[in-house]
Amino acid sequence: MANTPYPESYYAASANAVPPRPALQDDVETDVCVIGAGYTGLSSALFLLENGFKVTVLEAAKVGFGASGRNGGQIVNSYSRDIDVIERSVGPKQAQLLGQMAFEGGRIIRERVAKYNIQCDLKDGGVFAAITAKQLGHLESQKRLWERFGHTQLELLDQTRIRDVVACEHYVGGLLDMSGGHIHPLNLALGEAAAVESLGGTIYEQSPAVRIERGANPVVHTPQGKVRAKFIIVAGNAYLGNLVPELAAKSMPCGTQVITTEPLSEALAKSLLPQDYCVEDCNYLLDYYRLTGDKRLVFGGGVVYGARDPANIEAIIRPKMLKAFPQLKDVKIDYAWTGNFLLTLSRLPQVGRLGDNIYYSQGCSGHGVTYTHLAGKVLAEALRGQAERFDAFADLPHYPFPGGQLLRTPFAALGAWYYGLRDRLGY
Incomplete structure (x- = not known):
């Protein structure tokens, strides 16, 4: 079976030592199957485990292989489109709820680092630098x-x-x-993965999801095994491929x-x-x-x-x-x-549900370190039946790129x- 290593980067070269994780080679049952061991998937898994769910995480390569382990390492608040843009699009009530959440992701990161003693070189303070007077006015x-x-x-x-x-x-x-x-992003992901396992969660690496069998009890198939679950969380983001075609069309x-x-x-x-x-x-x-x-x-x-x-x-x-x-x-x-x-075309994240039991969050549009940690909490809330914050994101309007996949680039x-x-x- 193919073994996908981390890309050569400073983060991979300076990553904290972690034990190897097995590939899925069995048929397993769980409450929630999370597809993707990046920040969205790990944050979701942690919040769910803390609330009593049984969680299995499938990762196509290694924990933090994608954007979570390669980004600039900056904790930046809000979204890629700021709250005023959201307010003009959806009105003050929905914008108020989204605005209240815009600064929560950074707090979640700091809570995780403290609670689980994650060694990731966390430092406080970020600067937005203006090159022109107009930018300073903004x-x-x-x-x-x-x-x-x-x-x-x-x-x-x-x-x-x-x-x-x-x-x-x-x-x-x-x-x-x-x-x-700012943080060492891969070490943050590795620390969160260790926290998932400390709470009884299971992470399988080198285990790409190749097919989702939808239905009342959905099944996620990998090359050598499958996971039967009550719920699925799709958290592959830019590395999801065409596993869920209706998500690929809008990103x-x-x-x-x-x-x-x-x-x-x-x-x-x-x-x-x-x-x-x-x-x-x-x-x-x-x-x-x-x-x-x-x-x-x-x-x-x-x-x-x-x-x-x-x-x-x-x-x-x-x-x-x-x-x-x-x-x-x-x-x-x-x-x-x-x-x-x-x-995404709107540069706002896409959050939603397919059928009754497949949830997703994707499309951070370059603003993902904080948002993904918030997304995990919001998805976990929705699975527990508390959907107000989930709905605030799910109700954001989203559109496919003009010309479809051929012309979007x-x-x-x-x-x-x-x-x-x-x-x-x-x-």
């Missing part, structure tokens, strides 16, 4: 918006103050969110690229990011970066629509890094990798070109 509006929903750990940074937190000359200001922060995998430097001297690392906050800029096609626990710079950016792997990731991302930090021109890049996230790339041009022209 951050001022964002601060007022978030404060309207009770989120108060925010500080607006002027041009002088932002120099105290990031040594980049391009920024005219920013917004500091002290409830933001598109996209690739993002990340590089990691060699370890920096203590003085150089502190000069770049004196408070050790993570940073993302305010462009539509944004750059993001942070320091690791061993003082490397992780720098990411760029989007490849349709999730193709670029031939030379360093050639794409290193110039972006040097534009922000020209003082790193002689620094060696030790790791470069790509990973996929799942884009060129249409999205054209849109990205347009917004990238706006970024470059300062609009």
